[in-house]
Amino acid sequence: MFAARSVLLFALLPLFAGCQMLASSSSSDTQTVSKAGMIRMQGALSGEGGKLIFQPCGEQRRYVVEDSGNTGVLQEGASLANSQNTLFADLRGNFVASKAAGSDGQLSLYQLYRVERADPAACADPNFKFLTLHVNGNSPKWTISVSNKGMVLERPGKAPLALPYVEEQLPEGRFSVSSEANDQRIELWVAPQRCVDSADGSVQHLSAELRINSQVMRGCGYYGGMRND
Template identity: 40%
Template sequence: MPAPRSIFPLALLGLLGGCSLFQSDDTPRAPGGERLQGDLRWSGDQLLFRPCREQRFFDVTDANNTAILRDAHELAADSGAASLFADLRGKLKSGGRDGAQGVFAVTDVYRVQYSGPGCSDPNFKRTAMNAGGHGPDWSVQVSNQGMLVSTAGQQRRALPFVQEELPGGMRALSTEANGEKVELWINPRRCVDGRTGTVQSLQAELRINGQTWQGCAFYGGAGNPT
């Protein structure tokens, strides 16, 4: 395993209290336009995006080989859902077909799904990263105040951790608090949830006391996708 470039100790200050999480205000965000969440739906062969709490619709184009058009088509067809929730980065431009108020040229896809809270998620802005998987079900919610770990058959627990940033954009979050050795490994590669079909931008692996589970992850509003 390559040597980590940096290690950041993070104290557990009460995971669900406060709003300053994982990334300080002076941390630069990823380039490439604006990150937006909203509604995706097909109108004929045209994919339209409506940002949360807005009425404007934008004609979606793929500006960076993200496969957003293919993923939206497959997920809508498989789920039968009239609309999808999407968390995307891109550039808003003038133009657009058939009454659209402009073009959303997508450069990065963080998440596309048909189920879940979507625009109404109260924790999105306060969370740095969400990871989860199945067989058995597990989830980890990360902030700069700690990580909240849930696994089948065990009580949910909040733990402090250290984070290692590794070459290639990989990250390793680990702790040995409360007699448990917990590691969350994050790989910046496209991941599709085999149960729900949700497309996410990160692959995840959770290791607890020698047991390993696979899953997917995405950066929350307080995260730093790079």
């Protein structure tokens, strides 16, 4: 499986456990809505009493979600919720403690990185903290994981291909990641645009196009823990 092979590629790096939580950096907090004080977390989303509740990975605390950034989380959740009405979410916002009945505080949500059907393994992804970008596509299936050490391209029936890369920033938040190896030109073009995975219906905040020589493939992606956008 792709996930198992990916773990081996990062096996020399230290692994972290517990809740995957990333505080915002002040260096890039100059957008229309300041990210100062915002925290990125992963956890479970569920509906309860007409409210959306977020519970961070590995914690008992529960936060009532207010969609302050108009992320559309309610619509995304309605299309994905399983029979247990629980989803996995990767998001960023302001967490404020309160004494409201039935919760430990409020989450003012501003950025939704991904929403997918609940998977017990999602909170324990050992690679997340080391990646700057994760992108995947279908028909044919492919996955690209990007870290500060390089990019890894995985495809069924082929050995994982680890490569150095060059990243180029483009207007409107778009960027490209490219590499050349074994007479192949590999280009990954990424844009900040809602994307629905055709295989599992998960919603991610980046759309992507992978070009390998003359072959063009499309997919969805999200920023890893090493990227603070």
